[in-house]
Amino acid sequence: MGIFDTPTLHAALVLVDCASCGIPFAMTELLSNRRLEDGKAFFCPNGHNNVYKVSETQKLRDQNASLTHQLEQKAAALASERRRLSEEQASHKSTVNRLNGTRGALTRVKRRVAAGRCPCCSNQFKDLERHMKNQHPKWDPDAHAEALAAAV
Numbered sequence: 140m141g142i143f144d145t146p147t148l149h150a151a152l153v154l155v156d157c158a159s160c161g162i163p164f165a166m167t168e169l170l171s172n173r174r175l176e177d178g179k180a181f182f183c184p185n186g187h188n189n190v191y192k193v194s195e196t197q198k199l200r201d202q203n204a205s206l207t208h209q210l211e212q213k214a215a216a217l218a219s220e221r222r223r224l225s226e227e228q229a230s231h232k233s234t235v236n237r238l239n240g241t242r243g244a245l246t247r248v249k250r251r252v253a254a255g256r257c258p259c260c261s262n263q264f265k266d267l268e269r270h271m272k273n274q275h276p277k278w279d280p281d282a283h284a285e286a287l288a289a290a291v
Contacts, residue, residue, distance in 0.1 A: 157183035 151168040164184050174181050180188050193201075248258055256263050257270060259278060264270040271278055 155183075155189070157185065157187050158189050159183070159187035160185050 152165040153168050153171040154163055154165050155171070156163050160183065162183055162185060166181065170181065173179075175191050178190060178192075180190050183189060252258060252267065254263070255265060255267050257267060257275070258280075259271075259275045262270075
C-alpha cells in the first residue's frame with residue numbers, strides 16, 4: 140500500500156429515504172438491523188430524526204400470533220372441560236344405575252315384607268310385626284336398609 144492509496148471498506152449498505160425530507164441515504168446493514176431491533180433513532184445527512192416503526196403487516200402478524208395462541212389455549216381448555224364432562228356423565232350414569240338397583244332391591248324387600256316374610260331370617264309369618272318385636276328387637280329398618288338391599 141502506497142502513500143496515495145485509499146483504504147477500502149467492504150460493507151453491505153442499506154438504502155433509506157428520510158421520512159422528513161425524502162433524501163435517499165445509505166447506512167450499513169449492521170446499523171440498520173440494530174435500529175430495526177432496538178427502535179432507536181438514526182439521522183439523515185440533513186439531521187432529521189428517523190425511527191423504524193413496526194409496520195402494519197408486522198402488527199397484524201403479531202396480533203395473528205397472539206390470537207392463534209389464545210385460540211390454542213381455549214381449545215385446550217375446551218378439551219379439558221369435555222373430558223371432565225364425560226367423566227361426570229359416566230359418574231352420573233353409575234350413580235343412577237346404583238340408585239335403580241337399590242330401588243329394585245327395596246321394592247323386592249317391601250313385597251316380601253307385605254307377604255309376611257321376615258327380612259332377617261326369611262321365614263314367613265302371619266303376624267310379622269309381632270315376630271319382629273319378639274325375635275329381632277334391635278332391628279332398625281332405616282339403618283339396615285342398605286345392607287338388606289345389598290344382600291338381595
